Amino acid sequence: MxxxxxxxxxxxxxxxxxxxxxxxxxxxxxxxxxxxxxxxxxxxxxxxxxxxxxxxxxxxxxxxxxxxxxxxxxxxxxxxxxxxxxxxxxxxxxxxxxxxxxxxxxxxxxxxxxxxxxxxxxxxxxxxxxxxxxxxxxxxxxxxxxxxxxxxxxxxxxxxxxxxxxxxxxxxxxxxxxxxxxxxxxxxxxxxxxxxxxxxxxxxxxxxxxxLRASPMPNSGLIRADAGTAARAEYGGDLWRLVLQVLTVDMETESRHGRLHWAACRAAEDIAAGYYDERQARQALAAAGVDVGLDERDARDYVRRALRWGRDHMGAVA
Ligand SMILES: [Zn+2]
Structure with a gap:
């Protein structure tokens, strides 16, 4: 012992x-x-x-x-x-x-x-x-x-x-x-x-x-076909484009949070237009944030706040 x-x-x-x-x-x-x-x-x-x-x-x-x-x-x-x-x-x-x-x-x-x-x-x-x-x-x-x-x-x-x-x-x-x-x-x-x-x-x-590490590498400049297909199958037509934008963030020139913020603002517009709902956007964007290396809780909180910011700043408060 x-x-x-x-x-x-x-x-x-x-x-x-x-x-x-x-x-x-x-x-x-x-x-x-x-x-x-x-x-x-x-x-x-x-x-x-x-x-x-x-x-x-x-x-x-x-x-x-x-x-x-x-x-x-x-x-x-x-x-x-x-x-x-x-x-x-x-x-x-x-x-x-x-x-x-x-x-x-x-x-x-x-x-x-x-x-x-x-x-x-x-x-x-x-x-x-x-x-x-x-x-x-x-x-x-x-x-x-x-x-x-x-x-x-x-x-x-x-x-x-x-x-x-x-x-x-x-x-x-x-x-x-x-x-x-x-x-x-x-x-x-x-x-x-x-x-x-x-x-x-x-x-x-x-x-x-x-x-596990095989998500698209930053700075690769390439959108991996399988990541695109998986995101499309999982999130549907309008949301997957935003997910891909997050997955292919170029960390040399911009931050992951910055790219997530941009995607959440576009998503807020799509939600207001009725293409998908906020829950779907939250899940998809937070998962993409995790895929580019953010902590899960950080990604979830950040996306939730960014979606709210996007919604408020386009004057379409639900
Ligand atoms: Zn509980």
Whole structure:
């Protein structure tokens, strides 16, 4: 047993008073006690691996941990506060975030992880076999609808951009992203299960890293045909042109934010003209911002504000 493990073991006893429940129904109390125990037990193992964790919503708690009135489909995933500040490698600190029933999430950036999150079962396997490659034997979690594949991040940072994996039922979580940890409960009632706790996290294989970095390179001066086709299929005729403008930003001469701002102003005009709605524009432009390397939250906030600015400055306030 390493000093760190001993430390974790000692600290575990400290955590118990923090997570004491005072329920009215003893049966529910026992059930919720088991639930907490399973979630914290899994969290302890993840902390030993050096992962950074934080508390998030649990679908059985009365209201969403984010403080808003989220509907059933959104439950179980929202952080219980500013997650980048909450993320910790200390069991005591994590325990102090879990004074009521909570799930746990893994902050990928500080944990030095890239996690492939399948929305469609078998999606990564399908991509790998097309590329003539094999998915390395790595730590993974079965989720409500697919698998989370954990990889250790390469030295050069990888965000949440999808590169060639876009449109394949796959999400990527790197710097600026998080995934719900094994032990937690999905809103469908299923538990996120680690497939094998003994399995180490493998290095992100080169073929996968290259696929993730394969968004159009700044200054290449070329619009890659497949990026164009994917954006067109995903966002439709009018929006894809704006998405492409963002994807092909020339960082030598202008900023990504500047190009996003320009695209959002054009989108605001299109929205007013009824070509598509604001939600579609927000999603498409934020995804394009992530593809050119912006942090997901930054891209989303920036696009939302830029769309509002565009709308207000064309005198068409909705
Ligand atoms: Zn919420």
């Amino acid at each position: 390493t000093a760190y493990q001993r430390d974790v073991k000692t600290r575990q006893t400290d955590v118990n008073p923090v997570i004491t429940v005072r329920p009215e129904d003893p049966l529910q109390a026992a059930a919720s006690g088991d639930e907490r125990h399973r979630i914290l037990d899994a969290a302890g193992r993840l902390l030993e691996r050096g992962f950074h964790l934080f508390a998030c919503d649990h679908p059985d708690s009365t209201r969403c941990a984010c403080g808003r009135s989220c509907d059933a489909k959104q439950r179980g995933k929202h952080p219980a506060g500013r997650w980048k500040e909450l993320a910790t490698n200390s069991l005591v600190t994590l325990g102090s975030q879990m004074t009521s029933l909570r799930n746990v999430a893994v902050a990928c950036g500080p944990s030095a992880l890239v996690v492939i999150d399948e929305d469609v079962p078998g999606a990564l396997e399908a991509y790998a076999s097309e590329a003539g490659e094999e998915i390395p034997n790595t730590f993974r979690t079965e989720t409500g609808k697919g698998t989370h594949f954990y990889f250790s991040a390469p030295e050069e940072r990888l965000g949440n951009g999808l590169g060639q994996l876009r449109g394949r039922g796959i999400d990527v979580r790197g710097v600026g992203g998080y995934v719900i940890a094994p032990g937690s409960r999905h809103q469908s009632g299923r538990i996120y299960e680690a497939s094998d706790w003994k399995r180490p996290v493998a290095q992100l294989p080169t073929w996968l890293e290259e696929a």
